[in-house]
Amino acid sequence: MFDRFLGVDRRLVPLITALLVAGFLATSLASYFVSRASVREGIVEGELPLTADNIYTEIQKDLLRPVFISSMMAHDTFLRDWVIGGEHDAAQIAKYLDEIKVKYDTISTFFVSDKTRTYYYSDGVLKRMSPDDWRDVWFFRVRQMTEPYEINVDPDFANQDTMTIFINFRLLDYQGKFLGAVGVGQAVNSLRKQIDRYRDRFGRDVYFVDSSGKIVLAGAGAQSPATILAKPGLAALAPRILAGSDGSFQYRNGLHTVFLNTRFIPELGWHVFVEQDETAATAGIWHTLLANLAICFVITVIVVLAVHAAIRAFQGRIHEMAITDKLTGLLNRHGFEARFAQALKGSKRSQEAVSVVLFDIDRFKDINDQFGHVVGDSCIAEVAKAARAAVGEAAAMCRWGGDEFLVLFDGAGLADASRLAEKIGDGVAARPFDHDGHPIKLTVSLGVAQQRPGEAADRLIARADAALYDAKSRGRQKVAQAS
Numbered sequence: 001m002f003d004r005f006l007g008v009d010r011r012l013v014p015l016i017t018a019l020l021v022a023g024f025l026a027t028s029l030a031s032y033f034v035s036r037a038s039v040r041e042g043i044v045e046g047e048l049p050l051t052a053d054n055i056y057t058e059i060q061k062d063l064l065r066p067v068f069i070s071s072m073m074a075h076d077t078f079l080r081d082w083v084i085g086g087e088h089d090a091a092q093i094a095k096y097l098d099e100i101k102v103k104y105d106t107i108s109t110f111f112v113s114d115k116t117r118t119y120y121y122s123d124g125v126l127k128r129m130s131p132d133d134w135r136d137v138w139f140f141r142v143r144q145m146t147e148p149y150e151i152n153v154d155p156d157f158a159n160q161d162t163m164t165i166f167i168n169f170r171l172l173d174y175q176g177k178f179l180g181a182v183g184v185g186q187a188v189n190s191l192r193k194q195i196d197r198y199r200d201r202f203g204r205d206v207y208f209v210d211s212s213g214k215i216v217l218a219g220a221g222a223q224s225p226a227t228i229l230a231k232p233g234l235a236a237l238a239p240r241i242l243a244g245s246d247g248s249f250q251y252r253n254g255l256h257t258v259f260l261n262t263r264f265i266p267e268l269g270w271h272v273f274v275e276q277d278e279t280a281a282t283a284g285i286w287h288t289l290l291a292n293l294a295i296c297f298v299i300t301v302i303v304v305l306a307v308h309a310a311i312r313a314f315q316g317r318i319h320e321m322a323i324t325d326k327l328t329g330l331l332n333r334h335g336f337e338a339r340f341a342q343a344l345k346g347s348k349r350s351q352e353a354v355s356v357v358l359f360d361i362d363r364f365k366d367i368n369d370q371f372g373h374v375v376g377d378s379c380i381a382e383v384a385k386a387a388r389a390a391v392g393e394a395a396a397m398c399r400w401g402g403d404e405f406l407v408l409f410d411g412a413g414l415a416d417a418s419r420l421a422e423k424i425g426d427g428v429a430a431r432p433f434d435h436d437g438h439p440i441k442l443t444v445s446l447g448v449a450q451q452r453p454g455e456a457a458d459r460l461i462a463r464a465d466a467a468l469y470d471a472k473s474r475g476r477q478k479v480a481q482a483s
Helices: 003-075 077-084 092-104 136-144 189-202 238-242 283-323 333-350 366-371 373-391 414-430 457-473
Strands: 108-113 119-123 122-127 149-154 164-173 176-186 205-209 215-218 247-253 255-264 270-277 354-361 394-400 404-410 446-449 479-481
Touching: 003 149, 003 176, 003 189, 003 205, 003 255, 003 283, 077 092, 077 108, 092 108, 092 119, 092 176, 092 333, 122 354, 136 149, 136 164, 136 176, 136 414, 149 283, 149 479, 189 205, 189 215, 215 373, 238 270, 283 333, 283 373, 333 354, 333 394, 333 404, 354 366, 354 373, 354 414, 354 457, 366 446, 373 394, 373 404, 373 414, 404 414, 414 446, 414 479, 446 457, 457 479
Parallel strands: 446 479
Antiparallel strands: 108 119, 108 176, 119 122, 149 164, 164 176, 205 215, 205 270, 247 255, 255 270, 354 404, 354 446, 394 404
């Protein structure tokens, strides 16, 4: 039974370890996936659309001021009168345009005359407009418009082809006849700064795409291709997005999942793309998962070690209980037999002598009859203490049964064992014992036997028992040697 219990440690500890690992792993992974799903949902449903809306709002806010300035210029009587008066003295219009530019801090101010096709700007005359020049297409488009103004993005020829947002307002005379196009140019640098701010703060890439898929504006540090059609994973979505399918998307770029939100900006004819890499977005959750797993590993190790130690301690206690006599604290018969078998094997190898001493309490029945079994048990315990004190820890001693004790002397011959038996008898006789003030004289009779070559344990004990009987027949409190 005890051997079966020893196997509990080998079965229970791995089982507890497996359950702890499975439980911690399941809990940590479930928490990770729920958190990741929550983050993904927050990015797709909230953060990216909000970013796109913020950028759209910023663009509208940035355009409101230049539209107002251009509208003011288009309704300025000085400009109308100067054009109607024949456009004399270009220095006057240049000064006017320069004052507008400086006062409102725009990148450029301009007026293009429909009559002379002259492009005036703050430094004077820039060029003559021609329907055959691709740079001048915008003017002839404005000329045919019915709306009061348009917004378009073009390189500014007057400023080293800087990408500029132009407000092109139709200038009309007092009868509503088209006189030309007037307006201001606003640099897109503010948009680029906003893009960089979103990248640095939130790890999101923002860029603008025209109707052909060309990336017309991106952050300062962006490593984007010239067109979304060349962007891995995005090319398949491009037709839908460019056709007007604004909303949320996701695609794979190598090993990474990228979340994307798009919105069309009709004022510019551009699509704003807001992207965020899932890996960067969920890095904190991944690190939390690793930290949780590390903590779970430490807890598992501590718990397993504690369980292992508890089981070992319990096993030790069970083992001690299984081989120890409760009354005397000596080995019981089961524990002694295992120790005896080990000694006999060792003696066979080393050829050393093995001797035993079997003894019991003299007139123990009289003690039980006179004082009762409780006092009898106390006498047995006292004799065990005296015998153990006499032989020390070198000998194995057990309560063989009732008031009988068996001592094993490993490596002692008959003479040495007999001397130790005498010591036991003297130690017991010298130990005082009383019950309720009534002294009880305790003595023992002892039989000594040395193992013969090849002799079995039960035969050796039987000869010691015969010697014990001989000691009692000679008057008790004697030591007798087996023949």
